[in-house]
Amino acid sequence: MSAAEAEKELSALLACGADRDALRDWLQSQIDRDALAFDAGAPVETLVRRRAQRMDWLLQHLWQQLGLQAQADIALLAVGGYGRGELHPQSDIDILLLLKKAPDATLGKQLEQLITLLWDLKLTVGHAVRTIDECETAARDDLTVMTNLMEARLLCGDPGLSARLRDHLSPVQMWPPDAFFRGKVDEQKARHRKFEGTAYKLEPNLKSSPGGLRDIQNIQWIAKRRFGDQSLLAMTRRGVFLPQEYRALTRCQLFLWRVRYALHLVAGRAEDRLLFDLQKAVAERLGFVDQPGRLAVEQFMKQYFRAVLTVRNLNDVLVELFSEVMLGTHQKSEPVVIDAHFQQRDGLLELREFNTFAKHPESLLSVFVVLAETEGLTGLSATTLRLLRHSRQRVDAAYRANPRYQQLFIRILRARANLATALFAMKNTGILGAFVPAFAQITGQMQFDRFHHYTVDEHTLFLLRNLVRLSDPNTAGLFPHAERIMQRLVQPELIYLAGLFHDIGKGRGGDHSELGAVDALQFCKQIGLSDGDVELVSWLVQSHLAMSLVAQRKDITDPEVIAEFAAKVGTTQRLELLYVLTMCDIRATNASLWNGWKDALLRDLYLATREYLRRGSALLPADSAALIRDEALQRLAADGIASEPVHDLWRLLGGDYFSKVNGETLAWVTTQLLAQPEDSDEPLVIARQLPSAGGTEFLIYVHDQEFLFAAITALLAQKRVSIQAATIHTTPYGMGLDAFVVLEEDGQPVLDLKRLQSIQRHLQQHLRDVSKVPLNLQQSSTKRQPFVLETRIGFSNDARRQRTALELITLDRPGLLARVGAAFKYCDLLLHNAKIITLGERAEDVFFITDREARPLSQEKQQQLEHMLRLLLDAATTATTAATPGAALVAQSPLSQASHSSSPLSQSTDSQPTKKMTAT
Template identity: 40%
Template sequence: MGAEIDLAEEEAATIFSAPRIRSRLAKGGYSIAAFRETLTWGRDRLYALFHDGVPADSLVHARAHLVDEVLRAAWQKFLPEVTQGLTLVAVGGYGRGELLPHSDIDILLLHSGDALELHRKALEHLTAFGWDIGLEIGQSARTVDDCVAEAAKDITVITNLLEARLLTGDGDLYRQMQQALTPDRVWPVPAFFEAKKAEQAARYRKYDDTGYKLEPNVKESPGGLRDIHTIGWVTKRHFNAQTLAELRERGFLTKQECDELFAGQDFLWRVRFALHMISGRREDRLLFDSQVKIAQLFGYVDTDANKAVEQFMQLYYRTIKTLSCLNDMLLQLFEEAILHADEAGADEPEPLNARFQIRHGYLEARDDEVFRRAPWALLEVFLLLQQNPRIEGIRAQTLRMILRDGRFLTDEVRTSVKARALFMEMFREGRGLTRNLRRMNRYGVLGRYVPEFGRIVGLMQYDLFHTLTVDEHILYVLRNARRFAMQRFRHELPHCSEVMERLAKPELLYLAAFWHDMAKGRGGDHSQIGADEARAFCLSHGLSHADASIVAWLVEHHLLMSLTAQKQDLSDARVVADFAQKVGDRTRLDYLFLLTCADIRGTNPALWNSWRESLLKDLYRQSIRLLEGSIDQSTLERERADQARAQALSLLADRTISAETAEAVWKRFDGDYFLRHTPAELVWQLPAIAGVQEAALPLVMVETIDERGTTVFVYTRDRDHLFGLTTGVLARLGLNILDARLHTTDDGFVLDSYVVIESDNTPIASAMRKDEIRDALRKVLSDPEVSTIDVNRRTPQRLKHFDTPTQVYFSQDQARARTLLELVTADQPGLLSLIGRVFQKRGILLNAAKIATIGERAEDVFYVTDRMHRPIADDKVLDELREVLVRTLDRREAA
């Protein structure tokens, strides 16, 4: 195979030789058609060479060479006699000689001033010709003085010009520009270096300081190609080096590091080349659809353990991890060479202990053999960083030693008392824990010390629910848990911060966060496997059996609270009592509540909203009362209903509605109505219900009553298709439904409440928008002829890449005489309206719904009865309902 690739590389060089390209253009008479055909031929040949396995660096350089010859030929066509005062210069990535199939082609028309005016017409023809033949050219025209003035003002301009390459024209003018832009004239090396570091930091912030997102940007995300470009720019500015290979010659990289750098660059180039090829345009984002196609293109196949796309993406994430590490090390080396070059010997190191010292604000090993003599010091490095927050980071030479000597973290070292004590001290220290675990992960130490963590490094799950790789998700959850203990983040979730203050041992929460998803990707129940491993880990690291049991229990049940709050009816005291019984005591409840909040926020930021927070807090507070014995299950519902009424009456005291009027209205409603609504909602609804005449129905109100979301309330005579129509209108308006509470009185009126948010996860903000919702619902619900709603919204593109077969499960709620229908299906616009239509046609009444959209999946629970308000117990009826739901939702057919 290697010989075949070598031949293909040789073929690439031959195919794109200057004589061959000029010959093709000449045969076509240098016409537009000849140029277009040559570019098409070149693209097709590049695609074929890609499939033959030619390294990506050969392909990007061949593409640049093809464009070079095309532009030179075009110059000769329109400016054949011009030799002075005009120069065609490649800049930016094109200047580096790197072009992907659809990359922008950035050129500079360097001119003397007079020459521009003299040849303006020919230049206009040249520019138009470039677009006519299909080249996406980004062009600027400047004199040498213009270049200097613009470069002095803008770091991006000097960076582009730093990579300038002469294509054709006045060579003397090009050399004048190069001389005018040397570091002694503009952007001295230290200023340039600081600006590029700041630029990289700003770019990282744009991507939330992680390259491990679901759909990364191959070029711009941390660890991407732009990191390599940054290294190259600094290298060129400081050393006047033309290639990254010179870093090895100058002692900045070892042979292995240089190989890793070039292998990573070639892989990312190959991925980016494939993105351009399959999309037919400039595309740097690894979107879902592209991930699947590239995985197939690269030869990955599904296995029982991992999909092909997950295997490919794991390689991608591991590659950017290596490149991020090299970027850290090289920028640190550059900083020492550029910013501290004159301080050699002047800055005495500050000893920390027998193994480490501080130099220039960075942690440094005191000799080259530290980690070989004492491998446990590979952990001590990061504990020292935690204990000394003034230290900015790890000195480059020490980082190189960590990378070199990581292999000495053997089983013998991992099981040593010293290593285990150091690792546990990091968790007990707390401060700086997440930052330094991230460093440990980036530099390969964490996966070596905890082999279970090493298995999930770069592991992604191909869905819209998990927005990060498993290792990065774990560290985000740990970060969220740490923030609960930090005063400066108290404003984010004050209730969580209050609960955190009660924890006697915060390190147990951190350990549970660290282990909660550790067993992902191994088959089986990751919660149970992880719990067993977490218990063994804690015991081996000196924790008591009681503390190890708490951590293991949290890992095993880390989904319990979120599933209970989001999928079950919290107005049912038995649901809360069952949850409280599983938790067992207040201590576990506190830990589980905090772990749940941290986990949801770390899984997908879009999932966390005020509504979910309110559900968790409600379940937490109800459970406390049961666990502390202040109330028992049998009286919990009655007391909650009575309390809601009493609080509502208290709130009504300042209003014109009397208690007698309130009681007269409320006597029509049973206890469930008061359990499902807050006192604020009862007070909001009451005056409107009391004052409305039946002729004015339907009554529709829209208000953001509290921080949870916006409530849409409908009061009207019961009618067919009501749920389907209401949810259809809300979906058509682009709203996301978080909750549905449906209530029908004995005299045939409905009181339905929907909690909704905008598509950007925010409550309804403007009065105009509320009026729009209210008017749309009134128009549809007041028309007896309307029985269906065409949502008329296209399924978002990113949802189309996932296949979620519809699954339907039934269970019986005997105490409340109703049937629970749990539905898992692919999310789509108007989903609830479709489901409502099915229910209506089959004579099924909907009592309540818990709506949960998890990425590309809808996981909803419906509480239903037959038309006689009885649970549906006939297996035949349930099987038919399951069949029609599957057929409707999977095939998008009408029910």
């Protein structure tokens, strides 16, 4: 439908007295037609301007219909994005009703009718009714109002009023260009801080994130205040932009417009956040399709992040150039000469000659050497940034093969003063991707999950920045072991290279650790590292996940686990570098992933392995248990507790308990149990902050009952705490002695005393009879899951410790652990320990289990358990009814299909023994 036809159709509707429903239908039909055109590839700039034009017609017709054209001294203006003539499908309609004086009763009623009618038409209207004086006062006091009014466009009414408003808002009257520039730059900095200074996050904001549409608009607003014209083409003609920069910025703006248009269509509302749950649908709407090893959504997000990187970089350059023009910063101080090619001015490094990069190719890297090594520098000047971007094509294969330039790259990585600043500048100018081509491939690469919050390139730079901070002797001492390692490194470039390459294989399919190790090997050889250094960097890349996997999925109190890990590591040097690399990697993945519990796990594994490598041999299990008991006895004796009641108690616990705890924990548990009255039959629930401050531990001592583990996990879930680890033990006398390490939802220990006591009371109250505990197995998740994660189940038997490790990777959901506990009970299994890991939408849990005879699971038993787990985990999760242990849970799952003939639920149980601790 042409513009003339659309206006004619609207005129006809209004002429025949169409009601509001008919007008709403017309508006929706226009959105639907535009959506079809958008899907067919119509230019987005045509669509956003067409919608603004249609809104102009509607407002102009309604203005006449309500008799407002007869009113003098009033004007209707479009402001904001609508004032620029840009309306996306669900954009707000921002208007200003401009008056010469306050409205009388008649005019006030007419204006109220207009706004009410617009809202009745389901339009989201942002309106203001102001006189010129009121507009002037608001604009003078608030830069946001000023910016909004700068884009005012007359729709109806008195043109003289609109002209007078422009005069009152002119740079001569208020907000001269230099003050306006300072205000908009401060505004932009504050906005960027809200997003942690990065646009490369899991759920970016199309408008407000760094590199978003607001950064383009900021340049346009500043230019309009300075030159009177805000079009990108006009700024290019004035020499503000280079032609290639104009083309790049225009291309990015149109791409971001298309993304925003698709997002509005998919969301059905005015949404500017690229929410995780919407990204897949937006990608499909934009025409991206899955390819082998590359999801459509990942292709789309990669293009998005590369676009915002371009916008962010150009914005940085142009803001700095505006600063030089408007504020005269280039005249504020004399430059300080650094060497033949570079000088600094006001903390920024700049070229002494415009053609330095062309005449001296080594300066493309030496500029970063100077930036990294020189104290007091905060970055590169705008001209230098611009020239670097336009010179990066000089860094080709021959350049990378030049030994002189290779040594410059290594020298950058050895710098101490500003290494992180230099690395981010290398990335943003494209020099890092040019010198390390594999890095260019991961620029903008995002993984479609809730675990990785940043693009691969941004995550890598954050990791490197974490390493740099550990190497600073002025750090706060939060990670003393890691800081000591980093600060005494003779060749820090080796761990920086490992960090640079650790994820460089992502996005290609296959094992990224293996792919990255090959890339690291080739690159390190190319830049002339020794064979030993090459092998070390490649090994670190290949093994960069090993330490976190052991710490989070294996029982690191087991000497054999330590011995096995030590054999893999081999040397103390490798261990130290892997420990630091692992810590910095986890901390750079997302803000909520790192916590004190993970810190404690990694630290304990590092210290235990270091001690093993120093000693050169592993303790036998019996020796280890003896040492644990001896340490506990010493601690108890220091507290005045006699050994005789201690030994009496320990005989009741069972010999395998001492392989599950360390000496400090054994002493604490012993103290708590001895303090209980012998004739008490109440559940014992005691909380403590772990000595490492990594988490809160709940010790639970209660009669062993059917579904005890499932009930405890359900009760803890009801109190909204996250389980990190569980130690499960059943004494020979029918008592459950379990310990659960938990964190709050924000990753911190449970520190509030009242909340701690509330959780304790909740557990004590319901553990008297767990058959009445609601498991809530069918409670639906509050988060939509836009994809399916296939459940993976794996088993490995530990012949020495006589148990089986079950590894479960599945979609996280409410009641997950309760379902797992139910499966163990149905299959008549014993749970001894558990490692609980939640990575975004993924649960990656490890359970250490045996059969009732305390033996590893047979092949048949493993198959039976896997079958039961899949039955329970695949059960419907959309209902909201709660289940209790036993028959109600059976009713929820197709247990009649289970391969085992008898469930413990169908068997009678003996009465529980009393809780009195008496040896027999």
